[in-house]
Structures are given as structure tokens and as C-alpha cells.
Amino acid sequence: MTTPQSPQAPSSPEAVAATPFPYAEAVQATAPAPKKSKRKKMLSVLGTLVLIVVVAIVKVAVKDAMNGPVRAKVGDCVQVTGSGDHPSVDTVGCDNSKATHTVSKVVEDTFDVNACGDGFDALAQQMDNEKFVLCLTPKK
Structure with missing residues (x-):
């Protein structure tokens, strides 16, 4: 009687790499994604x-x-919004219904709103190092 021989281990590294493992793909497919x-x-x-x-x-x-200061010129129309303590001014077209005032005079190098005189609304502005007052006539 002959005894069955046990399987021989592959003798070369190429043979080891080529030996199929039927469950290897299934294990890889079900492995959880690495957690952060x-x-x-x-x-x-x-x-x-x-x-x-x-x-x-x-x-x-x-x-x-x-909403910063506006460097308007005489004849420009502006829209003034906000409170008396924190007004905001934007240049708009004179035909725009939002225009509230026309710039009648610009007084340079001052914040003195009294420099405009009577009959004007005055708005002190500063752009960089320039300071000036816009003398405004309300639009009717």
C-alpha cells in the first residue's frame, strides 16, 4: 500500500506569487475603508x-x-441714506428716482459742515488723506 504524499511547497518566489488564493479577493472587497x-x-x-x-x-x-466715502463733483447727483450720525452716500444719475441731492459745492481740506453756509445739507467725507465737505441741495 502507498501513502499519499503531502503537497509540495513551491520552490521559487515566482511560483509562490502565482499560487492562487481563492478567498483573497473576497477579503479585500469586504474590508472596511480606512477611517480618518x-x-x-x-x-x-x-x-x-x-x-x-x-x-x-x-x-x-x-x-x-x-459704502465708503464718495468723491462727487459739483453737478453730480447722490443718494443719501442712513441716519444723521451715520449717513451713507452713493453717486447716482440725476434722472434716477433714488437721487436725493445735487452736489452744489465741494469744500476741500475741512470737515467743517458749516463751511457750506445756509440752505445746504452738508456731508463731511474723507478718502485716504483727503478730507472735504459735500454741500448738497435737496432734489424736489
């Missing part, structure tokens, strides 16, 4: 928060620049 570490999650959240803050700062800066 807590540190990576925190960095991701922190990055998102920084982006939100930067966007908010840019938005406020653009809004402030849009």
Missing part, C-alpha cells in the same frame, strides 16, 4: 472654519468699501 484619524477630522473642521471666517471678512470689507 481624529486629528485629520479636526484639521478638516478647522480648515472649514478658517475658510468661513476669511469669506466673512472679505464680505464685510467689500461692503464697507462699497
